Amino acid sequence: MxxxxxxxxxxxxxxxxxxxxxxxxxxxxxxxxxxxxxxxxxxxxxxxxxxxxxxxxxxxxxxxxxxxxGPVNEKVYAAMQCGITFGLQHKGEIELAKLLTEVLPCADKAVLSGSGTEAVMLALRLARAYTGRSKIIRFHGHYHGWSDSIYTSFPSADMPSASASASAEREHAVPPGTAGQSELSLRDVILLPWNDAAALEAALDEHEGEIAAVISEPVMCNSGCILPRPGYLELMREATASRGIVLILDEVITGFRLGLGGAHGRFGIKPDLVTVGKAMGGGFAVSGVAGRAELMALIENGTVSHLGTLNGNCVATAAALATIGELAKDDxxxxxxxxxxxxxxxxxxxxxxxxxxxxxxxxxxxxxxxxxxxxxxxxxxxxxxxxxxxxxxxxxxxxxxxxxxxxxxxxxxxxxxxxxxxxxxxxxxxxxxxxxxxx
Ligand SMILES: Cc1ncc(COP(=O)(O)O)c(C=O)c1O
Structure with a gap:
């Protein structure tokens, strides 16, 4: 014992x-x-x-x-000898962002953050700013970090859900994940069953012109490691694209775990935005959002704020570059x-x-x-x-x-x-x- x-x-x-x-x-x-x-x-x-x-x-x-x-620690240690963080730009950021655009099929450009939660917050913000709409569809059993904008009580089968026919009141009843979280923060969140094409299409029809984004784990790793049914992600892609809705695949778990191109590379689905974290840094704090140039342009032209004192620090970039480099070795x-x-x-x-x-x-x-x-x-x-x-x-x-x-x-x-x-x-x-x- x-x-x-x-x-x-x-x-x-x-x-x-x-x-x-x-x-x-x-x-x-x-x-x-x-x-x-x-x-x-x-x-x-x-x-x-x-x-x-x-x-x-x-x-x-x-x-x-x-x-x-060892090889990652050595590279991180070497980077630290030249300064840990500057609040200025440095070449590690360019190298990492460039690498993300090379390995993630959906990425024209990328940004760097510190955690998966922050990456998701930014992706939701980009989607709302891009579409000028406010509602977000998310799914039962998925977890997207603990920010007020998306955290619900970790969903269980008996919690109220916004089914296709749900009334506005029921949608607004998506419960906060914790005391201290404003109920208003989830007012625009619609919760649907995942792997259910009919429920998704019905909700998209019912809320035509209101939905900014659909956010989904590409594999429901947080609840049962459940694979998408054949055709489900393809339908999600088509149904969002045809309605001008931003598709966010949250690859904080699957990114760099299911291959260098994450789940979207593996399944051949191109989301508008992808969030990555966890395996990307091999244990060091780093995350990113990558995706289509038109969405990233909102950061470039100052429409959307993306902030963070330690974003892109030398430890984070060295760790991610070294980790991804090791994963890419020998094919x-x-x-x-x-x-x-x-x-x-x-x-x-x-x-x-x-x-x-x-x-x-x-x-x-x-x-x-x-x-x-x-x-x-x-x-x-x-x-x-x-x-x-x-x-x-x-x-x-x-x-x-x-x-x-x-x-x-x-x-x-x-x-x-x-x-x-x-x-x-x-x-x-x-x-x-x-x-x-x-x-
Ligand atoms: C799919 C997914 N998105 C986002 C997050 C939040 O990431 P972090 O814990 O780095 O904030 C997690 C964490 O487990 C996750 O599994």
Whole structure:
């Protein structure tokens, strides 16, 4: 049995000074205690009690090359010797923006920010300024950061939704995600079921001339890693383009994870704007918005403000350039490795479910997948995702921790280029033991 005594003591101490004891609210959910890390290297993280884990949390996604990846750290360190941030322009910004326009198929131009939340805020602002309209369509089960402009209570199946036939009052009832958020901030947000072409078309017809943007994760990574149904993203693209609506694909998770061109490159869909973050910086704080020149022109001509003291700082640009450079090496060998290992894991986990007679579903694409316990045979929309046994999964996650594997409590697994055969095999052995005890 692992002990977590020092993590528990650190948590108690932290709570005396750091409100809530964790730096991002979600982290408090971890059982048996929010872990305190001591150090990490590659695919392995070590906590303050000396326990070591194969890490599939990967800091909620960014660590695509694993922890403390030497070649990236060296480039960041070298950049830091010349100054960390200037509030002036520097060549790293040009190089990174140019690289984004080369690898992201939808990008004529790009801008740089610090977090996914900021990137989404800017994309929504560009869409409203460009169209002169105010309403935004977003979807159940998607997460686009915690800004007032888009954050709803993390959607659940029973929350009020704006179906195609919903009245204006119900649309306005999209609930804020947190106390302290003005209800007015979501007045223009319409919430729809995802992967439902009819609901989307009906809402677009009902609100003809009012919608500025449709924002969507291209794969519903935040709720079940659910793939778009065949033709759904294509329909979303056509239906928005024909109505002059800006299509924003939020690729904060999928960008640089599903390939250099993100999900839109992989699926061959060209959104008007794309938001990227997480894997782009390999763990350093950087994000971006990229897209069509006409939209970006609003920043160029001063119509839309885009601000941020640390935007484009030398650490961020060096980290992103180095991370993307590593991912691009040898024709994307890192992606081939990650996909092979993710596939070994998902095949192995499915076999173990069969062996132990446990019903479950694993949805995934490339090096990200969602593992859930459910009586459903397929989970391809938010309603069926909500039928999973999340308490059982949380118990599984807690026991996996005890067996030396760190997985997120909600079921989303990330695989990095640092994971190899040894880690995958150790993970499957641990899962075998844990699943055996769960029946
Ligand atoms: C799809 C998506 N968009 C935006 C965000 C917000 O990014 P950040 O946490 O960097 O602000 C997230 C974070 O998980 C995300 O998954």
């Amino acid at each position: 692992s002990t977590y005594e020092l993590s528990r003591a650190s948590y108690d101490l932290s709570k005396r000074y750091l409100a809530g004891g964790v730096a991002s609210s979600l982290r408090a959910a971890m059982k048996p205690v929010p872990l305190f890390a001591e150090s990490a290297q590659g695919a392995i993280v070590r906590d303050v009690d000396g326990n070591e884990y194969v890490d599939y949390l990967l800091a909620y996604g960014p660590l695509i090359l694993g922890h403390a990846y 994307g060998a890192a992606y081939v490795k990650m996909e092979k290992n993710a596939s070994k894991l998902t095949v192995g986990l499915r076999e173990l479910l069969g062996k132990h007679g446990i019903r479950g579903v694993i949805n995934g694409i490339g090096p990200v997948f969602h593992f859930m316990f459910t009586e459903q045979s397929v989970v391809e929309d938010f309603a069926s995702f909500n039928l999973r046994d999340s308490a059982k999964y949380a118990l599984f996650a807690e026991r996996m921790l005890d067996a030396g594997v760190l997985v997120r409590t909600n079921g989303l697994w990330y695989v990095s280029a640092a994971h190899g055969d040894a880690e995958i095999e150790a993970t499957l052995r641990a899962a075998d033991r844990v699943l055996g005890g769960l029946q």
